[in-house]
Amino acid sequence: MELKPQFAEFLAGIRPTPSQQEDWKVGSKTLRSRLESDEKLKGIVVATFLQGSVRRSTAIRPLGDKRPDVDVVVVTNLDYNRLTPKEAMVLFEPFLERYYKGKWRPQGRSFGIELSYVDLDLVITALPTDGPRRSLLEQLYRSQSVLTTNSLEEETSWRLNSSWTPPSGLLGNATPLQDAPQEEWKPHPLFLPDRDAGKWGRTHPLAQIQWTAAKNRACNGHYVNLVRAMKWWRQENAKSLPKYPKGYPLEHMIGHVLVDGTTSMATGLVQALESFRDTWSYYDRLNSVPTLADHGVPEHNVLARLSVEDFKAFYAAVCEAAKLARKALDSTDAQESGQLWQDLLGRKFPLPGPQGGDRSNGGFTAPNHSAQPDKTERFA
DSSP states (O other): OOOHHHHHHHHHHHSOOHHHHHHHHHHHHHHHHHHHHOTTTTTTEEEEEEEHHHHHTOOOOOOTTOOOEEEEEEEEOOOTTTSOHHHHHHTTHHHHHHHHTTTEEEOSSSEEEEOSSOEEEEEEEEOOOOHHHHHHHHHHHTSHHHHOOSOTTTOTTOOSOTTOOOOOTTTOOSSOOOOOOHHHHTTOOEEEEETTTTEEEEEOHHHHHHHHHHHHHHTTTOHHHHHHHHHHHHHHTTTTSOSOSOHHHHHHHHHHHOOSOOOOHHHHHHHHHHHHHHHTHHHHHHTOOOOOBOSSOTTSBTTTTOOHHHHHHHHHHHHHHHHHHHHHHHOOOHHHHHHHHHHHHOTTSOOOOTTOSSOOOTTOOOOSSOOOOOOOOOOO
């Protein structure tokens, strides 16, 4: 059974809480404001924006004492042909010492900032050096489409378009926009300094955000929630699963196998798990790892760091999960189906009541977001 009310309650229970969402907005807004107003940096900082699972609405609720984490990208006008990655990143260290002394650490391709209520990842990037194209890219990166702090779930009208603005009033935008033509932005990724490798590489977080938004629309809003459900399943089974894949590689794998037109969480989850099983059975038999091209930088293999051993162990677990999910969906008994879904997804998945199940009783609308509890106290 699809058990749509139970899935809605499950999703409300695994989304980050309102206070956690407020934490990352406060932490990231403060960091971005400081970067944009810093006297020594404002001459090279073009724009700042959010990326990662928070921006794409695929983040799940942190467990225990774990803090929310958010990625902040700094777009600069630095010349990557003249500066080494180390030279570029060193420019930001006085800023970090000034505002986050004792709380930051250098990483291979970013800076980590640990606060009491949120973890921030500061990612330094540079615009392409192509003159005519650069001015158009600066316009895009300085637009509300990129600068917004809201996630894809909060802004369902979002499009990657420099003319996009958040809906205002009851009617929202008078004329719905489409994404800007891909030839205007997709062939022009940012450049990312890799301190450890000593070279600049290409990165395209906007392409990942745009692809996710389009895929979510094509799946009737279920794609980001299916990613959340799979991440939660992985977290619930962490002790028996290999360390990888997780995070974005797992999200990308789900997007690769999920077909458009998803009608419910239950059917989408079964389809994704079974397609995962069928799509990569060949690689499992050959003892090899599939190759998945990044949405914005095709030469990047998203699964490049996934070992054969981890892939095969994860694949075997997905095959077992697919069997359980299919049994839960095909069950015509609400109690049995609910128990099977709970066996798969953990205790956060609620069991149906005595009269539960897939009913067409008018008037019930499953909630799209969690309730708004009183915010807990934060310590800066």
